[in-house]
Structure formats: structure tokens, C-alpha cells
Amino acid sequence: MATVPLLWAPRGKATDCHFIEAPVERAAPPRCASCIDLNSPPTTPTSSSPSLPTTAHSIYSDTQTMVHARSVLQNVCSALLLLAVGTEALKFDIQAGSGHDSLSRRCIRNFVAKDMLVVVTAIVDGYKGDGMQLNMHIMDAAGNEYGKPKDIAGEQRTVFTSHADAAFDVCFENILTGNKYVQNPNRHVELDIDIGADAKDWAAVQASEKLKPVETELRRIEEMVGEIVSEMDYLRHREQKLRDTNESTNNRVKWFGFLTTFLLVGLWAWQIMYLRAYFRSKHLI
Template identity: 40%
Template sequence: MKDRRIYIMSRFCASIVFSLLFDFGSCITFHLPVNVNRCLREEIHKDVLVTGEYQVSDQPDANTILKITDSSGHTLYTKEDATKGKFAFTTEDYDMFEVCFESKYPMGTGRVPDQLVTLDMKHGVEAKNYEEIAKVEKLKPLEVELRRLEDLSESIINDFAYMKKREEEMRDTNESTNTRVLYFSVFSMCCLTGLATWQIFYLRRFFKAKKLIE
């Protein structure tokens, strides 16, 4: 019983450490000049919940557009006159996703200060609302942290599984490439051997025709 209690507490402490690591530095802040499009890219796995919260500093007459797309150009989220809000979507496949902010401003109005953009984007375990889960499932604080740790462990396992799959694909590609190189090398050697043999017989006939050899 004591060992089990120590085991639960160790997992609880580990979950807190992981939570701190994941929460730290998740917010991004940058300046957006007028009539400029700036994008952030991130690779995200399949079937992963992605949430985000953004805030753009107020700029009179400026229209800031937020657009989220995948590598195929499919729009996952778009917002005209984006000043402050939230977004959420679930990925359908492992892909590179792009979050773009574009500031449009009437030309000929002189120098305009840059807008300050703040983006807090989370995915996977970070994006889940465990307070809501605790209310729905009536979980205790320790059970919530264990659930968070379980989800985090599952996420890490999925990452390793994806890395293993990619490693297998790369190994198959390397083996296929090596096989093709081997076949090409054998074919090249056969061609060179045939060419050398043809040259020998050709020169032999040529020298015989010139009566240089018997």
C-alpha cells in the first residue's frame, strides 16, 4: 500500500513537471507592419486538437486578417478584422499548418505604427480543458493530474510510434535505393564489358584488314 502511494505521488509530481514544461513559453508575440503578411508554421500529428487565442493591438482603419491553412491550401480557420478571439480545429492528417496574420491599411496615409500580435497556440494535451473534464466526470484533483499524465504519456507514445513509422519508411526507401543502385551498377558493368569486347573484335578486324596482324 505504501509503495502504491509513493508510485501515485511520483506520477503526480511528474505530471506537474510536464505541465510546467508545456505551459512555459507557449505564448508568441511579434510586430506586424501594415500591408504585410506574416506566417507561423508548425508540424502537427493526425487527429490532434489545436486551440489558440490571439490578440491584435488596435489600429484605426486597419483590417487584420487571420487565416489558418494546411500544406494543400485548405482553409481551416479565417477571420476578417481579427482583433481578439479564439479558434479551434482538429487535424485530419499529419501536416504542416500555417497561421498567417495580414494587416491591410489604406495607402497614402503616411507612417503607421506596427501592430502588436500575441498568439497563444496549443495542441494535444495542452489544448484539453481538464477543468471542464473534471466537472463533467467529477474527478478529484489527483485524478485530473493522473488523467493529464496519462494523456501526455499517450501523446509521447504516439510520437515515438510515428518516429518508428518514419524510420521504417526511410529504411525501406534506402533499401530500395541501394537495390536500384546495385542493378544500375551491374547494368553499367555489363555495358562496359560488352563495349570493350566489341572494341577488341573491331580493332582485331581492322588490323587484319590492314594486314598489321595475322
């Protein structure tokens, strides 16, 4: 509603003029169905019209919630993908030697907990009788031997269960055999070590238990998480043992320091008494 000034004058009196404000109706601007007027008060939606956000604050809050939920979902998916991705095999070459020298021997060390399933797969190029003999030896730091195959070529698979919480070594030794000349005395080895959940045949588990692929993958991830928890518990126990050893060593060093100080004070007192008696016997004091 707006007002427009109008000129009004009585008949016969042209000089006596008055302005009268007459109301004029203006057409309302077209309303956008998808727009929200921030200056207008919130309206209550009726049953016939669909409910729309009433204020910009509610829209901002909903947007922030959706962004946060999407970020959390992306982080969870990234973690699952990192757990699901397998590691590539270790590839290296071993030069053949005439004896037990350092160039013809290569060892790979890994740590394993007790009663863990371990699968060692080695793929070696060449063939038997080519003038080189590649031997493999698997043993842990406690002295337990898990396999000692000789003259391997192609794929060699060794499966064992660890007997102790210790590091185990997978050693390869390439030795020249016979008088045959070898042009390139090297063997290429691809080594893959699977421990725990990675060592299981999940295809067989899926077939035997009739699981879906997603369920099988979740089972594998669950076992991997359980292994991580067990490893963290082992590290915690190791930390406790090292802390106890530290405290015991500190206590022993403290008492050793007290004993050394007492002995030094006693030796100093004995020397003073001895020198005083000696000087008195010589009538020097």
C-alpha cells in the first residue's frame, strides 16, 4: 500500500489548494517457490504444502551435518581399503658363488607371535641343473627350524605355525655346482610372506561357510584387527617388563652408589687414623 499526493481545490477558490494523499494499490512482486525470505518471519507449513526449511540457520546446520557424516564415511572407507589392500612380493637377485660367501647368501627377517600361521611363498626363476643350486632355510631366533628345501626352482610354498614369540629368518643361498659355465650366475627371487589372517585361504572359508564376499572380507578384517590388538597387548607386556627391569637396575645402582660412598668415607677415616698414629710414632706431631 502506497500513497500518491493529489491536488484538490474548491470551486471558485483557485488559490486555496490542498494536497490529499490517496491510497494506491501496487502489485506484489512474483514470489519464487524455491527462495527463502530471510527478513520475513517463519511460516508454519500447512498439511497441503510440503515442509520447507524456515530459516537459514537450519539449512546451515543440516548442511554441516551432511558434510560431517560424509567426511566420517570417507575416513571409514579409506581405512577399510587400506586394510584390504595386500602388499606386493619382495623381489631381489642372488648372485651365485662357489662357497658359503656373503654375496651368495641373502636373508629376510620378520617378527611373528607364537602360534601364528605363516605361509612363505618363493618364486624362483631358472631350472634345476642350470649350474646353480638355490637353497632355502627358515628358522627363528629361538633355534626352531621350519623348513630347509634345497635346489628349488619355480614356486616353493612352505606353511608352518610359529613356536615362539621371536623373529624368523628366510635365508637363500645360491651355489655354483659342477664345471658348467654359467653366463649370468644370478637367480631372481620373488618372496611373499603371509602371517595370520593373510595366510588363510579365504576362498575355501567362503565356500565352506557359504559366506557372501562382503561377509568374507569383514571376517578377514576382523581377524586382522584382532591380531593388531594382540600385538599391542604384547608390546604393552614388553613395556611393563622393560619398565620393571629399568626400576630394578635403578634401585641396584642407587644401593651400589650408597655402598661405594660408605666405603670411600671409611677408607678416608682409616687413612686419617693411620697417618696420625704413624706421625705420633715418629714424634712428628
